[in-house]
Amino acid sequence: MNEGNLRIIVEELSAPPGALAGIQGSKTHTAAEIPVEFDPSVLPKECVGELLRAGERAVLGSTSKSHKSFALLHLAICKAYGLDWLGWKMAPGRVLYIDLELIPPFFDCRVAAVCRALKVPHPENLILWPLRSVRPKPKIEELVAEMVKRHKDEEVELVILEPSYKMVEPTFQGTNSEMMVAAYLEALDEIANPLKCAVITSHHSPKGDLSHKNSIDLFSGTGVWARDPDLLVTMRPHEKADHVIFDITRRHGAPVEPLVLRWDYPLHHIAHGEDPSKIRTSQSAQKAANEDRVAEVLKEAPEEGWSWTKWKDVCDEAGVSQATFDRRRKDLVDKGIVETLEGKKGHPAYRLKARNGTSKPELPF
Numbered sequence: 001m002n003e004g005n006l007r008i009i010v011e012e013l014s015a016p017p018g019a020l021a022g023i024q025g026s027k028t029h030t031a032a033e034i035p036v037e038f039d040p041s042v043l044p045k046e047c048v049g050e051l052l053r054a055g056e057r058a059v060l061g062s063t064s065k066s067h068k069s070f071a072l073l074h075l076a077i078c079k080a081y082g083l084d085w086l087g088w089k090m091a092p093g094r095v096l097y098i099d100l101e102l103i104p105p106f107f108d109c110r111v112a113a114v115c116r117a118l119k120v121p122h123p124e125n126l127i128l129w130p131l132r133s134v135r136p137k138p139k140i141e142e143l144v145a146e147m148v149k150r151h152k153d154e155e156v157e158l159v160i161l162e163p164s165y166k167m168v169e170p171t172f173q174g175t176n177s178e179m180m181v182a183a184y185l186e187a188l189d190e191i192a193n194p195l196k197c198a199v200i201t202s203h204h205s206p207k208g209d210l211s212h213k214n215s216i217d218l219f220s221g222t223g224v225w226a227r228d229p230d231l232l233v234t235m236r237p238h239e240k241a242d243h244v245i246f247d248i249t250r251r252h253g254a255p256v257e258p259l260v261l262r263w264d265y266p267l268h269h270i271a272h273g274e275d276p277s278k279i280r281t282s283q284s285a286q287k288a289a290n291e292d293r294v295a296e297v298l299k300e301a302p303e304e305g306w307s308w309t310k311w312k313d314v315c316d317e318a319g320v321s322q323a324t325f326d327r328r329r330k331d332l333v334d335k336g337i338v339e340t341l342e343g344k345k346g347h348p349a350y351r352l353k354a355r356n357g358t359s360k361p362e363l364p365f
Contacts, residue, residue, distance in 0.1 A: 070266050075160070077126060107132075140167045148191070178224050203219050205234070242262060259276060290319065
């Protein structure tokens, strides 16, 4: 990436006539010029509650199956309407969501599912820019320049760009390259500064047991992912199935206590009372996998469902213990993920609950 060319393009689009660019245009001041009673109103505008202000950058990192894209889409819609997001208050503002991973109809399907779950109309304040199908694939400097050109006068407060691996310049090291990752994260500044907004991107966590890692070490590849951003948000598996530990590390402000979130398609919900120190280990991961199988096997059940005995027998063949089956079965029924039908001779039958009135469960795109 040629950062010099990128800066020239952005400065031409955003700088007022006659403005000096680069270090020549920077100013110094003495500490004595800072008021003793510091006025917090001079700080940049809050874009994601107290977590992220205009000009700042954040990275959300998580393992696979943590549904980080849904978490970011949830955030985007909450920001657009000024709704609380996982306990953080939002002021309404314009959001630009750039998706590089999904075919556009699947992206739209997710937006519709989250809006339906939040019981809100599709927001006009949310601009969607799907780029998976664009050829040739844009480079980050081209994307930044086009973004600033299109949206510099639209008062965008939050830009979500994900996933990061689609934008980091491909090398044999990829996201392990300090130079490539640093260039990518620096490019986010060329979005945040001229648009006067905050920027969030996503990254994946390493595989394996994460129970002994600090939250800032949950980003795969080079340590630049953790050192450079102003805000780090991580989601790693809790020992309880369908739960993740939601952790925030910020450059400014007081420490934030971690939360446990429960996944219930298509949203994460705060799991009050769950212990965030219960990080999934290799042993608890196997237990969680067995618990997941209790629901997964029901995908093979017919329209009329399976009896308790049939369901238990299939789970037994899949290696699920009686105790795990009993505990998980009750949990699935209580959450409404599995519905109870009237089976043969008045005995209950079980199947995965249909969504949107369809006869089959909605695919969690």
